[in-house]
Amino acid sequence: MDDEQRYTAASSRDARFDGVFFTAVKTTGIYCRPSCPAITPKRANVVFYPTAAAAQQAGFRACKRCRPDASPGSPEWNIRSDVAGRAMRLIADGVVDRAGVDGLADRLGYSPRQVGRVLTAEVCAGPLALARAQRARTARILVETTALPMGDVAFAAGFSSIRQFNATMLEVYDIPPTALRERAARSGVSVAATRRRVVPEPAGDAGATGVLRLRLPYRPPIDLDRMFGFLAARAIPGVEVASPGEYRRTIRLPNGCGLLSLRHVPSASWVDCSLVLSDLRDVTAAVQRCRRLLDLDADPAAISGFFDEDPLLGPLAAKCPGRRSIGAVDGDEIAVRAVLGQQVSVAAARRLGGRLTALYGTPLPPGLADLGAAEWGLTHVFPDPATIAGLDPGTLPMPLSRARALATLATSLAGGDIRVDAGADREEVEARLLALPGIGPWTAGYIRMRGLSDPDVFLEGDVGVARALRGLAADPGAPVTVPSVTASVVASRWHPWRSYAVHHLWAIEEPPASPAAESRAAS
Missing domain, CATH: 3.40.10.10 (DNA Methylphosphotriester Repair Domain)
Structure with a gap:
């Protein structure tokens, strides 16, 4: 434009x-x-x-009046895989707050000066300015929606001092934080409700925060009912719980672990997000990973409009214009689960994940376990790659060949040879995955689609995709045959939105949604 x-x-x-x-x-x-x-x-x-x-x-x-800082993120940074796109995703994940500009540059493989030049040319702001704007946005959300002391808000948002926090909030919003909280209370934002739900501080080192209630904006429409159903079918016991209107799970974060709940709010353009964290510094990372999980920065109008003229996907996109490409809150976890799901059904992969978690998962610390077990039914964090890498493949509850592939992958993830995160080079990650024994094109593609939030992955060898294409081609009114679909469509017709095409095809064989859910997805 x-x-x-x-x-x-x-x-x-x-x-x-x-x-x-x-x-x-x-x-x-x-x-x-x-x-x-x-x-x-x-x-x-x-x-x-x-x-x-x-x-x-x-x-x-x-x-x-319009609160521009609370708008959804630009879809451009999920699409782009160049240095600027990778840098924007890493900054959104809080890398500058955790490791500084030098840490960001190291992750990208460039010098700090070069990263600054690239970002200034692309978005008219350097990494420090981008991180500062994000800190201010996070702080505003916490000031308005929680009863946290201002000092806790400042450090949770990533500020290095109370003075810096106060000065930035006054400069960006033209109002001091205390007045911002008072105004939010007058407008009906309930801080007292947050106070009532604070978890008692446990005696150990792992102290949980209270329940943080946040709003995650998106561009309507969205098919949250189908997304929660997709996640429910794959939910690992003790790690995830999903229902038609809500998804809950444990999450591993840079400074600790936490619980999250994502809830559908009818007739709203935001998702209700509840977080309980063992370390408040992880607020920014947790929010961004929830956004990637539900693909909340996507532009559904552009994607559905792209498919409008396609004879196969056009009717599917028109029926559900809010379809999203579901991502992940933890790339390493998705990589491990992709190997568990090789050549088995979704239900079998879920059972394997549950057994692996029960044996080697990390139990929730006391402050989180009290809430997770009592209210949310969550008990463990999914095993980390270092734990899996140290296991004897023969002890894993799966065929030995797959166990060896899993151990090899976990070793690469734990050692940093392969990074499945927001700032990874997608082409490089796929090439390194394919070089590992036991990792084929489907596994690498699935990891790239969900773990790296790549919008342009087509799982041509996927059983569900193949079945859906055969069903569409068997329709007497279908204008193409299966061979032409797998040869030409994958190459050009659905680029650059092939991940969304996969989800449209997968949805064909999923249980039909209720009329109310279909109405919400189309609105």
Whole structure:
């Protein structure tokens, strides 16, 4: 888009572009999301920025009416696999807060100066400015929706001091944190409800925070009922619990572990997220991983529009325009589970995962276990790669050849030879996976699709995909045959959204959703 097209989108208040770019008004010093209900300013007074960080760095403060910092993330950073895309995903995961710009550059394989140049050229802001904007956004959410002391909010959001936290919040939002909390309370955001649900501090070292209630925005429509059903069919006992309207699980994070709950809110453009963390510094990483799991930064209108003219996928996309490509909260876990699922049914893979977790999973620490066992039915965190790598393959509850492949993969993951995370080079990861014994194209593709959130993976050898294609081709009205589908469609027709094509095909054989669920997915 050029600036004239951006101005047209802002003039029409098109919410599809919220988070894709930001509109800043020179006469007021305020930046907004494109759908802001305020009167559209004159074109001469408007400048556009690709990120909130760029607008803040230019001296603009966030609009108090449309809250541009609370808009969904740009889908561009899930699509792109270049250095800028990888850097944006790592910054969103909190790498700069944990390891600094040097740590970010090391993960990308470039010098800090080169990373800064690339990001400034692409998004008009360097890594520190991007991380600062994210810290401010996280802090605002915690100030408004929790009863945490301001000191805890500051360090949970990634600030290094209370003074830095106060100065940044005043500069970005033109209001001090205490006044922000008071205003949220007057507008109906219940802080007291959070106080009532705080978990008692246990006697050990692992102290859990209270339940943090957050809103994760997305671009409607979304098929959450189908997504929760997909996750429920694969839920590992003790690690995950899913129902038609909610998904709960344990999660391993950089500084500890936690519990998360994602709940469908009818008629809302956000997912209700509840977090209980053993370390508050993991708030940013936990939120971003929940977003990747549910693909909340996707642009469903663009994806469904792409499939409109396709004779096979067009009717499927029209029936469910909110279909997403489900990701993962832990890339290492998905990689291990992909090997468990080789040449077995979904139910069998789930049973294997449950046995592996019962034998070698990490029990929840006391503060989390009290809540997880009593309310959520969760008991363990999925085994980490280092634990699996140290096991004798002969003791694993699976065929020996698969156990050896699993041990080899776990060794590579634990040693850092293969990284399945937000900043990984997707092509490089797939090549390294295929070089391991016992890892074939389906396993590498599944890891790439879910663990790396790649939108353009087609699992051509998948049994469910093949069955769905045969069913579509057998339709008397189908314009193509199966051979033409597997040869030409995979190569060009569904690029760059082949992961979404896979989910459309998988959904054909899944149990039909209730009429109410179908209505929600299409709205």
